[in-house]
Structures are given as structure tokens and as C-alpha cells.
Amino acid sequence: DARVTQTPRDKVTEMGQEVTMRCQPILGHNTVFWYRQTMMQGLELLAYFRNRAPLDDSGMPKDRFSAEMPDATLATLKIQPSEPRDSAVYFCASGLAASQVVGTDTQYFGPGTRLTVL
């Protein structure tokens, strides 16, 4: 049963500290997404990668957030320095998007990382 895994599941930290969230996409998927869920905004897309290359990170605060894919089995989202307004649940999702084929947008989500910045 292939699943997206995320670590840690919960993270409590103090303002100003660095936070790193990790995601292992489903093997064989070529697209990885980072979302943030808040009460006000619902699910916001922060960034996404295809074949490990960043395609869109317009949803991320550039000064403090960074997203990378060191290899095909690991995606990271880093916040430095963290602020209380970053408190949210961060989801990673992966999918297999095939060019020229409509309907390949189904994404599979991990369980999320609940971040609390005090």
C-alpha cells in the first residue's frame, strides 16, 4: 500500500528557530507538492516540483521559506526563522502527471505535519 510519508507529525518550536519538514513521495511519482492548511485560507499551495525541478513556489514567503528535493525520494520544506503566524498543518502530496494527458492531476496526500510556533 503505497503512501506519502511525512516527518515529523507534530512539531512545537519557539519563534526564531529553524524548522525542517520532510516528505517521502510515493515511489514513481514525478510531482511533489507542499500545501499549508489554515482555518482562514483552507489548503494553500506553497510550492511544487516536477522531476525534482521546482515549477512554482509563488505561494511561499521567499524570505523565510525554502523547498528542495535533494533526490527523488525526499522533499524538504524549511522555515528559517519561524514565526507564530507559520503555525499550521503542512501537507505534502505526490502525483504522477503525464504531459499531454488531461486528468492526471490526482494528488495523494501525506498525513501532514502540525507545526506550532510559540
Added chain:
Amino acid sequence: DQQVKQNSPSLSVQEGRISILNCDYTNSMFDYFLWYKKYPAEGPTFLISISSIKDKNEDGRFTVFLNKSAKHLSLHIVPSQPGDSAVYFCAASESHTNAGGTSYGKLTFGQGTILTVHP
């Protein structure tokens, strides 16, 4: 600017009845639509989808209807069961074509509707 809107934050339905969840969008370039279900402490899970070339897609108790002229889609669950109680998100996708080819995969989500099905 919310391009995908779910105007009902919550919906309460009796077991066995029909649940209808609604979603509106503003971007006429969206050509693929999905519904996700989310339980507490879990990630959203894919439920059902529809391409803009169709106006209806059915999968068991779940049916999605698309009205392109009204930029509206709805999810019907019949009969509703207590296990359907969850947050439901609609999402939309737009294909992009440029010198590099056509890409898919970026979803825009609505805010979600909390469905409660009472026994």
C-alpha cells in the same frame, strides 16, 4: 482572490438522505475538477473527479455534476452514511501549454465544507 469557493462552511444531514456539497469557481480556464475528503489528523484523500468535457461522473454513492456555464460543480452523496462525516474539499486544475509542452498538476482548493451525517 479565491478562485475556488465553497460557500457553505458546514452541512448537516440525516443518515440515508442525500448530501449535496457545492463549489463555485471563477477561472474559466479550469478544465479538471476533483473532490477530496479529509478526516481529522489525516491528509485529504481523493474521492472523485470530472473533466470539463463531461457534465456528470458517478462512482458508487458519489456523483459529481459540472455546470460549466455557471462555473459550478456539486458533489452528491446518496445515501449518506455516518462514515461520510468529514471535511470535503473541491479542487480545480488548469492545463498550461508553452514551449516546453503541456503541464498539469497544480490544484487550487476551496476552503472546505464540514459534512456531518447523523445516525
